[in-house]
Amino acid sequence: MNEKLMQNQVTDLSDVEKILRKYEGQRGSLIPILQQVQVAYGYLPESAVYYIAERLNMSASEITGVATFYAQFHLIPRGQHILKVCCGTACHVKGAKKITGKLSEILDVPVGATTKDSLFTLEEVACLGACSLAPVMMVDEDIHGKLTSDDVDMVIKQMKESGIPQV
Amino acid sequence: MIKTEEITGTEKITNIKKPKILIGMATCGLGAGAKTVLSAIEQELEKQKLDAEIIRTGCIGMCAYEVLVDVIFPGRTRVTYGNVKKTMVPQIIGDHVAKGEAVRKFALSQMPVREARDIPYDGLPFFEDLEMNKGQQKFILRNCGYIDPDSIEDYIASGGYTALKKVLATMSSKEVIHEISKSGLRGRGGGGFPTGEKWASCAKYSADEKFVVCNADEGDPGAFMDRSLMEGDPHSVLEGMIIAGYAIQGTSGYIYVRAEYPLAVKRLKHTIEQARKHGFLGKNILSSGYSLDIFVKEGAGAFVCGESTALQNSIEGKRGMPRTRPPQSVEAGLWDKPTLLNNVETFANVPFVINKGAEWYAKIGTEKSKGTKIFSLTGKIKNAGLVEVPMGVSIRQIVFDVGGGIPKKKKFKAVQIGGPSGGCLPESLLDLPIDYESLVGAGAMMGSGSFVVVDEVTCMVEMARFFMSFCASESCGKCPPCRIGTTLMLDILTRITQGKGEEKDLEVLEQMCDEIRTMSLCGLGQSAPNPVKSTLRYFRDEYIAHISDKICPTASCAALHRYEVIPEKCTKCQACIRNCPVKAISGSAKEVAFIHKEKCIKCNVCYEKCNFMAIK
Numbered sequence: 204m205n206e207k208l209m210q211n212q213v214t215d216l217s218d219v220e221k222i223l224r225k226y227e228g229q230r231g232s233l234i235p236i237l238q239q240v241q242v243a244y245g246y247l248p249e250s251a252v253y254y255i256a257e258r259l260n261m262s263a264s265e266i267t268g269v270a271t272f273y274a275q276f277h278l279i280p281r282g283q284h285i286l287k288v289c290c291g292t293a294c295h296v297k298g299a300k301k302i303t304g305k306l307s308e309i310l311d312v313p314v315g316a317t318t319k320d321s322l323f324t325l326e327e328v329a330c331l332g333a334c335s336l337a338p339v340m341m342v343d344e345d346i347h348g349k350l351t352s353d354d355v356d357m358v359i360k361q362m363k364e365s366g367i368p369q370v
Numbered sequence: 371m372i373k374t375e376e377i378t379g380t381e382k383i384t385n386i387k388k389p390k391i392l393i394g395m396a397t398c399g400l401g402a403g404a405k406t407v408l409s410a411i412e413q414e415l416e417k418q419k420l421d422a423e424i425i426r427t428g429c430i431g432m433c434a435y436e437v438l439v440d441v442i443f444p445g446r447t448r449v450t451y452g453n454v455k456k457t458m459v460p461q462i463i464g465d466h467v468a469k470g471e472a473v474r475k476f477a478l479s480q481m482p483v484r485e486a487r488d489i490p491y492d493g494l495p496f497f498e499d500l501e502m503n504k505g506q507q508k509f510i511l512r513n514c515g516y517i518d519p520d521s522i523e524d525y526i527a528s529g530g531y532t533a534l535k536k537v538l539a540t541m542s543s544k545e546v547i548h549e550i551s552k553s554g555l556r557g558r559g560g561g562g563f564p565t566g567e568k569w570a571s572c573a574k575y576s577a578d579e580k581f582v583v584c585n586a587d588e589g590d591p592g593a594f595m596d597r598s599l600m601e602g603d604p605h606s607v608l609e610g611m612i613i614a615g616y617a618i619q620g621t622s623g624y625i626y627v628r629a630e631y632p633l634a635v636k637r638l639k640h641t642i643e644q645a646r647k648h649g650f651l652g653k654n655i656l657s658s659g660y661s662l663d664i665f666v667k668e669g670a671g672a673f674v675c676g677e678s679t680a681l682q683n684s685i686e687g688k689r690g691m692p693r694t695r696p697p698q699s700v701e702a703g704l705w706d707k708p709t710l711l712n713n714v715e716t717f718a719n720v721p722f723v724i725n726k727g728a729e730w731y732a733k734i735g736t737e738k739s740k741g742t743k744i745f746s747l748t749g750k751i752k753n754a755g756l757v758e759v760p761m762g763v764s765i766r767q768i769v770f771d772v773g774g775g776i777p778k779k780k781k782f783k784a785v786q787i788g789g790p791s792g793g794c795l796p797e798s799l800l801d802l803p804i805d806y807e808s809l810v811g812a813g814a815m816m817g818s819g820s821f822v823v824v825d826e827v828t829c830m831v832e833m834a835r836f837f838m839s840f841c842a843s844e845s846c847g848k849c850p851p852c853r854i855g856t857t858l859m860l861d862i863l864t865r866i867t868q869g870k871g872e873e874k875d876l877e878v879l880e881q882m883c884d885e886i887r888t889m890s891l892c893g894l895g896q897s898a899p900n901p902v903k904s905t906l907r908y909f910r911d912e913y914i915a916h917i918s919d920k921i922c923p924t925a926s927c928a929a930l931h932r933y934e935v936i937p938e939k940c941t942k943c944q945a946c947i948r949n950c951p952v953k954a955i956s957g958s959a960k961e962v963a964f965i966h967k968e969k970c971i972k973c974n975v976c977y978e979k980c981n982f983m984a985i986k
Binding site for chain 2: 230231232233234235237238268269272273274275276290291292293294295296297298301328329330331332333334335336337339344345346347348349
């Protein structure tokens with residue numbers, strides 16, 4: 204997957220074909236198809252969008268319209284690890300801004316961008332639903348709660364060293 | 371027949387032969403480190419060569435004390451340990467699991483497993499006597515934290531699917547709807563539309579296909595009761611949905627769950643599979659002749675998809691944009707077929723209503739708002755977590771009795787109820803009873819039931835700006851009043867927090883609030899002005915301070931900062947000095963702190979860290 208991530212032009216669309224076959228004949232399947240393509244490639248490659256358009260008999264602009272509407276879809280490659288800082292009300296009240304600021308400083312990227320080494324992408328998300336642990340961030344699939352600036356430092360350091368963050 | 375099954379089932383849960391260890395593994399538990407604690411428990415059991423059953427439960431609601439581990443020793447009460455760290459595990463295992471002696475210094479409370487037949491531990495408070503559990507009535511959350519949500523056997527053993535059996539065996543569709551109507555249950559998603567009425571109007575349309583949809587797109591920042599239900603007791607939601615499907619004679623159903631909840635998605639898929647295997651779902655359910663199948667649809671990150679027509683567009687694979695009504699969804703919803711759409715918590719209420727009976731249910735709550743409501747209590751509050759109380763309790767009871775008040779000796783300022791569609795209510799309304807009507811009257815809304823408490827150091831103008839920025843960025847962009855209106859209001863609010871507010875701003879804001887509310891297409895736009903409207907109503911003086919005096923009374927708005935120490939209040943504790951990241955504060959144990967303005971970066975840390983309100 205990493206190799207694919209590094210390439211901007213994806214030529215091997217066999218995964219897309221496999222996903223399309225799975226949903227053949229099912230109505231309303233565009234979003235799950237895009238979701239799975241994104242899981243396979245890490246983002247939605249342009250060539251995949253055109254391919255899906257052709258197979259579903261839709262226009263590419265219609266698909267892009269759907270993909271850009273939802274926050275979850277990404278049309279450019281993202282980093283190996285995704286850091287999502289929650290900026291819901293509880294997190295906001297408890298200082299989520301400082302967490303984002305700190306991450307932005309350590310990684311030297313603005314929110315929404317990927318680091319030069321393609322290791323991390325820093326994002327903000329509306330609410331993760333773990334409000335009692337505010338402020339919260341999600342590192343890939345894991346939630347980290349009751350964060351302080353020092354915790355953020357530690358998580359990034361550990362991830363750089365071992366790739367597996369410890370709570 | 372049902373009765374004997376129930377008895378053997380209950381025994382499965384209460385007949386304990388070897389020690390049981392329950393660990394809260396919902397998203398909140400995991401966030402607090404439940405995985406690490408679990409592996410420590412497993413290692414320790416192996417090391418001490420002990421045999422115990424480990425049960426991964428959902429969240430019991432005491433999120434402030436996560437990681438929560440409960441131990442049941444045969445014949446004794448169940449003991450709850452809070453704030454468990456892996457270093458505490460060896461002692462808990464060694465003393466409690468091995469010998470049945472509770473580790474009192476870590477224990478929060480105890481509770482009986484079988485009614486009064488277990489020997490209690492001396493001097494340990496009971497679960498229901500803890501301040502945060504007094505006044506709560508856990509009906510809908512009854513299984514969360516008690517059963518393994520991944521096990522259908524556990525759910526059946528705790529009385530699950532009896533409502534569905536009763537409905538299919540003894541009631542007609544009409545009777546089910548009548549029962550729900552009589553109970554007075556209203557939609558828990560926010561608007562509070564009578565559930566029975568909605569079901570009845572959907573049932574009267576006939577079509578070749580009919581859908582029942584569960585709205586699990588809990589997008590309100592600050593709300594997580596739907597997530598907890600789906601993670602802690604998913605079968606009760608599913609059972610409610612199947613009953614609803616039977617009532618309207620639906621042919622298939624969808625659970626639309628937001629993608630930000632990966633654990634809930636996984637659990638729901640597993641739940642549906644299990645229900646199918648046991649004959650509660652699929653063709654000819656429990657040999658009743660009724661068939662229904664339910665699928666999970668994952669959202670893709672759009673707040674507006676919580677709106678029913680937008681949600682339906684999203685299920686159909688389109689942009690999640692709302693449409694004008696009529697036709698209502700009950701007439702022409704998903705793929706233009708009659709569609710019944712209810713929220714997670716509403717569905718979770720249904721089996722309970724059926725089991726207990728409408729009359730019993732209608733006795734709880736107020737005249738127009740029946741039953742209990744789950745609130746997610748967060749923000750500047752001691753006992754953050756999930757709270758289930760009867761409708762009609764006051765805000766004060768939730769914040770001060772159940773929530774334990776505001777930490778760090780700070781004062782209560784406001785509570786933001788109902789997320790971006792709700793409003794900020796001040797101290798003077800603490801005794802307001804919480805039900806649908808009174809909240810709307812006070813300028814807020816039940817919304818999803820999020821309950822974010824803020825203390826005196828929170829700036830209400832900044833709070834209004836925060837919600838407006840949320841609504842502006844989540845607006846789908848279809849209708850101009852919402853798309854342009856929220857952006858313009860956000861601009862004004864941002865200007866005010868930067869000290870560039872003008873006299874006429876308040877008037878313009880007020881006017882825009884009304885215009886956006888009346889002209890927007892869907893609930894997002896219609897309710898977007900609520901936080902601004904309510905803060906203008908109750909905290910107008912803060913707006914005026916920002917505009918006329920160019921000061922932020924709480925010193926939260928960085929652009930207006932002028933930090934100073936109030937010498938009379940300073941106790942020389944040096945908390946500010948220790949925490950200042952740029953060493954801009956000098957002082958000592960003998961000397962009042964002093965802030966060097968030229969070094970200060972206005973980060974607000976000193977203000978937050980001061981326990982004596984000595985910094986202005």
